[in-house]
Amino acid sequence: MSAIDADTAAPVLKASDYKSDVKPVWCPGCGDFSVLSAITKALAELGIPPHEAVVASGIGCSSRIPAYTTVYGFHSVHGRALPVASGIKLARPELTVLAAGGDGDGFSIGGNHFIHACRRNVDMTYIVMDNAVYGMTKGQASPTTEPDWTASKLTPDGPGISAFQPLEMALSAGAQFIARGFTANPNTLAHLICQAIRHPGFSLVQVLSPCITYRPEQRAYKNRVHQHFGHPEPATDRREAFARLMDDDGFSLGVLYKGSQPVYQPAPAPSATPEEVAAQFAIC
């Protein structure tokens, strides 16, 4: 991550330098606008030149985010933001890599990649814009939807199964930086994202990002969120982190856990030419 070395004499970058002029397809008032702001602020604060950052995403309202930034982007297929982002980072470790998308993308169809990315611990940051709904397909239940939410025709009696707990899953799966943010204040969120990017290894930031169209009641999130998971400092011990999660109401904000498992990054030192390698097949 040479790009964020403090002593690089790069021109000072502003958040607006990271915002493209593509008009978002989002509904006016969608929480994702704040996430976009926060990401741009974070990149500016870290001083990462736009061409040295990449955002990979899946499919969904939230997954449209790459094109709204001025960094490199890969808007991939539904559920695959994390493998795409991992490939980018593993192939080009010097890049700053973010993955971004929705709760459906990340926890439903992308659930397997989510748990294995937590384990694999590639140095990247995953921002999930969690609105507890499939916005893009017009309002079905996602894994984080409450079991008794009956507003979707697909599950007219409610999904009927208990909601997916992103932070708990991430902790069990082995993630090393786990945080929750909210869209009300892009500056606070930007700060959280900065920490996540700075943390070596895989970082998860679950952002409560209201869908004002299909979950208008989420406007009330702002009354429910509160600081900390019971303690101002992140836990650095998994046992403690689990304990704090047991008391979490889903609206605690901040960093839950910071671990220090080694980052996964194969770093081969080339020592041979392909023809030297091929010599193994020679009959002598």
Place this chain on the structure above:
Amino acid sequence: MSAIDADTAAPVLKASDYKSDVKPVWCPGCGDFSVLSAITKALAELGIPPHEAVVASGIGCSSRIPAYTTVYGFHSVHGRALPVASGIKLARPELTVLAAGGDGDGFSIGGNHFIHACRRNVDMTYIVMDNAVYGMTKGQASPTTEPDWTASKLTPDGPGISAFQPLEMALSAGAQFIARGFTANPNTLAHLICQAIRHPGFSLVQVLSPCITYRPEQRAYKNRVHQHFGHPEPATDRREAFARLMDDDGFSLGVLYKGSQPVYQPAPAPSATPEEVAAQFAIC
């Protein structure tokens, strides 16, 4: 589960009634033989007639198990044992449904179905024969393989990522019966499987099942296993279960956790004919 009503006057069934005459492809000494025995013993003990039970599996050495029983079986595709089993149970709630397979099948390619099956809580029992290796494809690392296991050419320096914790993941994902068994004693294992089948909702039994061909060192499991997760009785509270898991060395045997979330089983009561339903389209 009418089939296991105690007062059904069915002929007495023996474990051998559940063993087919198809010769397993397994290596002599493979742990999976014990799992097969244990399943047949459990079904006999529960008195479930062979035609009222179904075992669905994925692909792998362990996933070959259905054909070695005399119950109905579906040997499906790699990683999909759980959705297949869920479909069977949801369509025919009166059947006793088991899903079975390996750690690769269940936690690698099938990881997403695993976590969502834990949440969905369909009444079935999932038996994972965990040998911390891909046996069928000749010995690659699986999610439960230790990071420093260097015996596979695919990961000659070891997989390098921390092992998947099946019980912790199941607990986070919302499973309601979570246990670990071992192959040394098929009777003990059968007893565990009986409890799992009896428990309403989704039950996970992780069975430490040595692969004597690609992980011959697992013969030493027998020296490492021990009773209980620190307490003879299962936890019934998630907080307590997490606490016990924090002290688990991966070789505690028995039932970790029993919860009581409602079982997922849509039970529609037919009230209309298709033509009555069609009347909604009529222009009148």
Place this chain on the structure above:
Amino acid sequence: MSNPSVSIALTGSGGAGVMTAGQMLLTAAARAGCYGLMSRSLGPQIRGGESAALLRLSTAPVDGPDDIFDLLLAFDWGNIDRFAAELPLNENSVVIYDPGQGPVPEVVREPGPRLVQVPLKEIAKGIPGGRENMVGLGLITTLIGLDAASLRQVIEERLGRKGAEAVDTSWQAVEAGAEAATVDGLPRLDQASPAAPGSRWQISGNDAVGLGALRGGVRFVAAYPITPATEILEWMAVNLPKVGGALVQCEDELASVCMALGGSYAGVPSMTATAGPGLALMTEAIGLGVASETPVVIANVMRGGPSTGIPTKSEQSDLNIACYGLHGDAPHIVTAPTSIADCVFTAQWTVYLAEALQCPAILLSDQAMGQAQAVIEKPAEVAFIGRRKVARPADLENYQRYRITADGISPVALPGMPGGQHTADGLEHAPSGTPSTQAAHHQEQLDKRRRKLDRFDYGDHWAIRAGDPEAELALITFGSLTGAARDAVTRCAEAGLPVRLIAPRLLLPVQVERLEAALAGATKLLIVEQNHEAQLRHLLAGHIRLPAVVDSLNRAGPLTIRPGEIVSALTTLAA
């Protein structure tokens, strides 16, 4: 005689209420005894953004769009450039627009339509609580001569629960619009006599697929939402429980198709619905259905591809993956309904085929059909008999799940049947189901799985045919283009050019003999399809002897292929 109809486009963004107006217009027309079709064109925004309701109304049944719009009513011009190509106009078209919304954009002006200003917003403002879309409705119904009473009835039904005042306000707006209807020369609907109550339906293609599947016996659905297939699933989620069935929302398409296979293995006819990206994820498990001989229906509603493509727009480009997308030698069934009305029949037939043949069946619908509403004759109730061949007691003695039979179909034991226990397997197997790597077992199972599809009698349902069966000029198309093709054939006939039309409902197995017989004597063939690579043409050329001269009229979405284009292509080919 070619179809006398009126085609109307309503455009506007966000709050203009274009879709509501379109819906009400269609229903009012239906009430008045007309047939009709309404499709929608939407912008990429999730909510709001530009939208267009595209209608064709007629006193005769309509299966597809006309060449041009007789009337374009523009509430505003928001982003019109993005979709103007979907709204063909000519010098006979009338464009009514609100002068308060700025000048008529060049793309609209260019084909030379008559331009008429009506201050819709202003008129609406004149009525407290009045809305411009109601003004528009009044304007249109008057212009095309639609019975006002029908519209009144629709308004009462829609707004009745908001109270009499709401109805009155709307009706005032309608009347104000009617007064502004001073344009002349627009086609008017013939006087239709209202149909007998219940004899006609208003239904979307997606709902129709759901209903057909339900009629066909589907009682278990595993679902993952995707545009433009979600409505099939939503309709079934609401309606299946009424008949004792259930729908489960899954974590992804890998799960949904596998759950459906599980439900089906358990003996309950099962299905899922998806679109291209989801179908791609399902092909491995569909192959499992082939090998394990487990019936399952996959309704695939096609949209613009490749990859995520254009999710909201129609295209017929999933033919390749539907027919050839499974690995290994994996014969299966692919069907395509030929109209919204036919969605009911084809879905029911597809379930029947899957069950009878113990084989996965992919039904190919598309966005143009799936998300459009049509007013149609009530589809006949068809009774397909011969469901899944379930093992009888004699079969259960030394039961062999994959017994080699003359027709390739082996009796299947369902869980719960004593003595029928077996393991359904995706590994190649001996007749017993036991896995086998032997060449002879592989060969006999491959033969059997193909034979059951080849020997089955699909009857007349394999295709829709129209026009002159002896004509030298043949036309083949499929799916939602069948309506336009039918119109084209009628027009050609009126112009003295006989054409035979064949629209296969059964795309796979390719009906080699039937197609060749249907083409016998034809010297020229036009193949019409809505994709870039001429997928149907290559599929047919790969399997059957085609006439000496073959031409393609193919174009990717979203622009549909209209009857006039087909007429031109046929005329050119005939020359």
Place this chain on the structure above:
Amino acid sequence: MSNPSVSIALTGSGGAGVMTAGQMLLTAAARAGCYGLMSRSLGPQIRGGESAALLRLSTAPVDGPDDIFDLLLAFDWGNIDRFAAELPLNENSVVIYDPGQGPVPEVVREPGPRLVQVPLKEIAKGIPGGRENMVGLGLITTLIGLDAASLRQVIEERLGRKGAEAVDTSWQAVEAGAEAATVDGLPRLDQASPAAPGSRWQISGNDAVGLGALRGGVRFVAAYPITPATEILEWMAVNLPKVGGALVQCEDELASVCMALGGSYAGVPSMTATAGPGLALMTEAIGLGVASETPVVIANVMRGGPSTGIPTKSEQSDLNIACYGLHGDAPHIVTAPTSIADCVFTAQWTVYLAEALQCPAILLSDQAMGQAQAVIEKPAEVAFIGRRKVARPADLENYQRYRITADGISPVALPGMPGGQHTADGLEHAPSGTPSTQAAHHQEQLDKRRRKLDRFDYGDHWAIRAGDPEAELALITFGSLTGAARDAVTRCAEAGLPVRLIAPRLLLPVQVERLEAALAGATKLLIVEQNHEAQLRHLLAGHIRLPAVVDSLNRAGPLTIRPGEIVSALTTLAA
């Protein structure tokens, strides 16, 4: 002149050491200056169980199997019924067996081979520590006239580290076997002169694909194991790091193909390898590669299908899914190496094509090629230039990722290049990359993605051609059957029947003009392929004008199609 060679099958179960003996025999033959091929047939058991080493040795290069086995050496008869069909014998064949292992089974006896008893086990017992497979080796090398010194050398290399005693014991067993070699009339290898050191290679098809990809520039591999492709991945895991590359084991194939796309997007040529079931899971993301124009190579090693099928046996039945398995209109590249030696070239070329065309490329190998070892001429080092067209400074001014260009190829900016920022997208897009639902954008991007494949000059590499290019009789095949086809053409020529052979290395885009030119003047065509549905035939018929008379010789796996069968089919067709 047709290939004078000796074909040997070694069979036995579990501990017989059949594979070791086969490997040593091949290497010894190579040392002695021979060429050779060894494939394996394995039972379904994970370890132990029946196995057969199938060799063909010759002083001329060998690309495929012969019609029959000259010699079958059976250490035992375990489960021989299961795979006897893979071991064709006739009355000229010699079967040497251990009388202690029971009578010769009927399936072996039936074709009438000479039966010779040699008490292999007993002989081995006579030497303390002696093993029967070494006795067998001594027997065979003597019978076929292979230089004993080469075998000695191989034994020393293999067992040297176990000490001189181990070598001696083995050698005694070899000599004991040689003494028992009293059968006559077996074909003997011509005296070969050892090749210059390093001028020949011993390599498997899977390793060869790995090496070719590495030569082609692949430096990032994302892997999920599957039979029979795993060895490609294992070879790369070990060898990639040596040249600065890396392999990552993924959670599934959805992840592996997407990680490879990520690596490639980042600028590093990337690949994965899989077999049918994995390929099926990858098609959605391969479509993303098409739409986003991200190169990626997928090596697919075919095995028996459908579904899990017969994982350990060869078949060529993934042609359909490889060519047509993506949803939407998704033109891409499909290649097939024509021999083990050609795996190196074709893999390298495939990487080159994917990179040059910014497009996914599927390389179709198969189990027969992938898991077989061959002794071959060292493959030439080929230098393909013209890699990915990376944006130059001029391109980066108002950079448009998907700029419309004459050749359809748009310069790509890689992360790290200032000014090149864009979002690669699977949604249809304007040239800038911004998503678009407009018909015109869709059309121009579809045109461009097809155009880049059509306009590219594939040169002479598109196919292997042999025989008489003017012959009236043409033969088309692909992949691992090319060797047998080549043998057949040589034999036909010797018998006075000229045949032209075309084995396309480039299967997609179908080379319409080139194929038609190569077939010009041919009146009859035989298409040979190892699958049940004649997939290649339908692919070709769907795209090109074929000669008036077309016949198929196709059969599913595991039985390969042998030269003699092709000769018969050609002869019948010619008559």
